[in-house]
Amino acid sequence: MPNSTPADLFLSEVKDLYDAEKQLLRALPRIAKNAANDELANAFRTHVQETKGQIGRLEQIFEQLGQRAKSKPCKGMKGLLEEGQEVMEEKGREEVTDCAIAGAGRKVEHYEMAGYIAAQEMAKALGMKEAAQLLNETLEEEKEMDRRLKALSSQLIKEAKTAGMGMEEEEGQGQSRGRGRGRSSSASNGKNGKSASASSGRSSNGRKASNGNGRKASAGRGSGNAGGSKLSHMLTDHDEIKQWAEERGAHPACVKGTGRKKNDTGMIRLDFPGFSGEESLQEISWDEFFDQFDENGLALVVQEKTSGGARSNFNKLVRRQ
Ligand SMILES: [Fe+2]
Structure with missing residues (x-):
């Protein structure tokens, strides 16, 4: 269905985010399992719970819109997760694979952050304060996850270098x-x-x-x-x-x-x-x-x-x- 009004466009964006979160929720346990570093695995495991909460917030927004919660296939997330899968399947040293997994995780977080920023702006423009607030709560969680992955990435890179010494x-x-x-x-x-x-x-x-x-x-x-x-x-x-x-x-x-x-x-x-x-x-x-x-x-x-x-x-x- 074409987006003929800004409200249609907003609904479409919420559906896209809903699908993105659901794809990620399915992928996170697999990503955690492939991370050899405990801290990295924990970061992804913790994000499972957060992602469930984020899905719940999007469902609240569907309700506010008087709509049934429904996904619209998010090709962006699909592509990012496929790339992440390739990274995990590469048979390199596990320290280096962990660096790549952390990097792939950060790409996902930045993609989500961009989506939530755009949706939040739309909600504000449409006068949907509650929806904007819910989107902002999720945005803050995504930023926090990105900060955590950033800190881990920089440690993992240094440690991968050291580990390579033999x-x-x-x-x-x-x-x-x-x-x-x-x-x-x-x-x-x-x-x-x-x-x-x-x-x-x-x-x-x-x-x-x-x-x-x-x-x-x-x-x-x-x-x-x-x-x-x-x-x-x-x-x-x-x-x-x-x-x-x-x-x-x-x-x-x-x-x-x-x-x-x-x-x-x-x-x-x-x-x-x-x-x-x-x-x-x-x-x-x-x-x-x-x-x-x-x-x-x-x-x-x-x-x-x-x-x-x-x-x-x-x-x-x-x-x-
Ligand atoms: Fe998320």
Whole structure:
């Protein structure tokens, strides 16, 4: 049916958004399953609930319009999801695939944001204040999801670079982290029902049980033996962790933008001052750090010395099990 009036056009846009959200709702569990990084998978899983709420808001708008909720095929979303599927099917290193999945997710969010901005403007012009408000609520959620994916993307890219260094180099990686990146390789996002995780270590193919380095781990990459190094050991005692960090000038931090709500610390790290973590990391108290640490059942694998005998900054947050 042609859009002969602005109200027809608005209805058509709402139908398009309705279809886009429904397509995404079907795709999100699959995307989460393909994300090897726990934080990334959690971001998509959390968005499932949000997307259901967004569909509910669109249904309220249909009601306000006196119309039955109905979809109009959204070709834009279909194309974006097809591209996302291709990304997931490519058999690359999982760290790199995660970067691509996060990027594909951001494309979807920006597409949705554009759709909601346009629809909101139409609703305002048509004097539909309630509809405009509902559309704005969803727009804010999409923006928040995009912010979260942005923060994760920048971490994942850095970690994919590190992971590409290779197993043999991992023992020395702590040193290079200390010099180059200056942060621990782990994270958690535990409050609000999200699971803990960490980040950068490498795993091969396994994508299920976490080894706590943020990836759903492969066998043999477990805790207490970071990178296969015999020089590393696992710490869970708060005082010992503090001591290890303070001896190296490191302080507790979180990755900016990864907390989902107020008072949610987000992904935790150890940051070594003067290194490149300063832009993306924010200092937190040891209490906040250990709240996340314990809540998510984490342990810190550390290396005291490199094989050459120098003090090592190598560290990795892993799951205690
Ligand atoms: Fe959405």
